[in-house]
Amino acid sequence: MQALNFPKFSFRFKNSENKVSIFDAIRKKFVILQPEEWVRQHCVHYLIEVKGYPKSLINVEKELKINDLKKRYDIVVFNPNGSIHLIVECKAPKIKISQDTFDQVARYNLALKASFLMVTNGLNHYYCVMNFETEKYDFLKDIPDYNTLDFEI
Template identity: 70%
Template sequence: MLPLQFKEYKFRFKNSENKVQIFDVIRKKFVQLQPEEWVRQHVVHYLIEEKKYPISLINVEKQLTINNLKKRYDIVVFNTDGTIHILVECKAPQIKITQNTFDQIAQYNLQLNANYLMVTNGLQHLYCEMDFEKEKYTFLRKIPDFSR
């Protein structure tokens, strides 16, 4: 797989039916290694190892319904009170981060109300903080570290 703009993390791999799988520490199972999954697993390790978010506050690939359409978010980090702190949208490295990509996560966030958004293809990362009162967002250099 392509090297990404993250530190090197230790991953567990296995082959199953001639397909490579990577262990997801959040879902506690091996999942098929696709380009988007490669990015998602790097973000999970980044959140845990660099930003110090507890595994118990991270959720991966859950379904939500927007305008009667079933969608899936990539990663959500919860606050300790159960509200959503960070919403992450992962794309495969060959997918460019565009306004459409950002619009997708913004649409998800209309329902989820995360304080921070992160969009990444593993090579380029965009972070922003939401201001719900002013109905706008501010781009940041990074997302905050975990704090109790």
């Protein structure tokens, strides 16, 4: 798989029926290693190992309904109170991050109401904080580390 713009992480792989799988620590199972999954797993490890987010607050590849349409988000990080802190949209490295990608994650966020958004193709990462009053997002250099967050309980 292609080298990505993330720190080096340790992954578990297995090969069966000529398909390589990677272990997902959140779903606690091996999943087929596709380019987007490679990005998603790097992002999960980044959130846990670099940013300090607890595994227990991270959810991967779940379905949500937006205007009666079924969609799947890549990664969501919850606040301890159950509200959503962060939505991450992962794309394969060959997919360019475009306005359409931001529109997609912004549409998801209409339903999920996350404070932060991250969009990545593994090579380029974009981070935003939501301004719900103006219904716009402001770009950031990075998302905050978990231990710097001030939670309302």
